Structures are given as structure tokens and as C-alpha cells.
Amino acid sequence: MVFVKKNFRRGHCYYTIVEGYRDGGKVKHRTLLYLGRLETLDDEKRRRIEAIIRKVPEEKLPEIKTCMEELDIPLIRDQGDVEILYRIAGKLELRGIINGHVVKTSGVDVGSQMVVLAINQCLDALALDNVDLWYHHTILEEQLGIPFYKLNVENLCKAMDYIYEPIMDGKGRMIDVKDNAQPIQQSIVEKLKGLYDIK
Incomplete structure (x- = not known):
């Protein structure tokens, strides 16, 4: 199933055309077309886009761009x-x-x-x-x-x-930060707050 997805970031709305599919029994999303910020994408236009995209097989994805041009929805570039x-x-x-x-x-x-x-x-x-x-x-x-x-x-x-400089342990081996990350203890957070007078 293909649909238009809204993503809100820092007060801006970004649109993407996404396909839902199953992988190993799990539902996942694949971005087919990034639309960016569209100033005038109302509900009616969104429904029309979704209807057109459902009919387009994946190998004909370039047709999606043609459909967007026919609907007269501009692709806005951050400039x-x-x-x-x-x-x-x-x-x-x-x-x-x-x-x-x-x-x-x-x-x-x-x-x-x-x-x-x-x-x-x-x-x-x-x-x-x-x-x-x-x-x-x-x-x-x-x-x-x-x-x-x-x-x-x-x-x-x-x-x-x-x-970034590599982080080494006492034996000269590089430490993988992702694998050795520890949660911050609340007592340490409280000490830092007191040290820097953070409320």
C-alpha cells in the first residue's frame, strides 16, 4: 500500500510518498518519493495523489513525478x-x-x-x-x-x-562506545546539577 506521509520537524511539515510492506511478518515503510515542504497540499489533493499512486507499480515510479506535475503541486527546495x-x-x-x-x-x-x-x-x-x-x-x-x-x-x-579521537581502554584497545554505553545514574545527575547550579 502506498500513501502520503507527513513528518513535522522544527515547525515545518515535510511530505513523502511511502509504501507499506511486510518483511519477516513485520510491517515496514519504504520511502518511494520525497516531496519536501508543500505549501498547498490540502486533503483533497492528498487523496487524489494516493489514488494515483496506488495504481502505479513499483517499476514505474518515475510516473509518480509526472502525476505530481499534473496535479500542479510544486516540489519546494530549501534555498x-x-x-x-x-x-x-x-x-x-x-x-x-x-x-x-x-x-x-x-x-x-x-x-x-x-x-x-x-x-x-x-x-x-x-x-x-x-x-x-x-x-x-x-x-x-x-x-x-x-x-x-x-x-x-x-x-x-x-x-x-x-x-573524532578513538577512545582507548587501559590495555590500548579501542572501545566501541555504542556497545559500552552505560545509563547515567541519577546521583551523578544531581551532583552535576549542584555543581553547575542547574535547577
């Missing part, structure tokens, strides 16, 4: 706020500074990935697995020339590994 932050990053030479401290010989440079993540965190603060779609629907893809599929969650995590 102004992204452009300003990208220019600030350029003035600060963030890409060059980061790349100057990283030894990487192939793939997307770490500086570009960190600039994309910084701009995303300023504007929408999406999880890493959603950054590629967000990036695809901004002007950054045109400016950086990096295809959106290269900014997947695996590449972004690897890029962050380049800029």
Missing part, C-alpha cells in the same frame, strides 16, 4: 537558509580546515560531509539515515556536486570517525 549557511561555511573555509586534518585518499571528502551535516543540524536536525534525502532536496547537491546516494548513513558515520 535561502541553506545558501546562507553554505556561504558562511565557505567564508570560514570549514571544508579546507577539516580536510587539512584528515588523511583520506578516496571517496567523498570529509570536509564536505561535515559541512552538509552542520547545515542540516542548524536547520532540520535529521537522523543520519535521513540526511541523504534532505540533501537531495536542497541546493547543496548542485553546489557540491556530490550525488545524494553517496551521503548515506554508512559514509557519514565513517566520515565522523575521521574527526
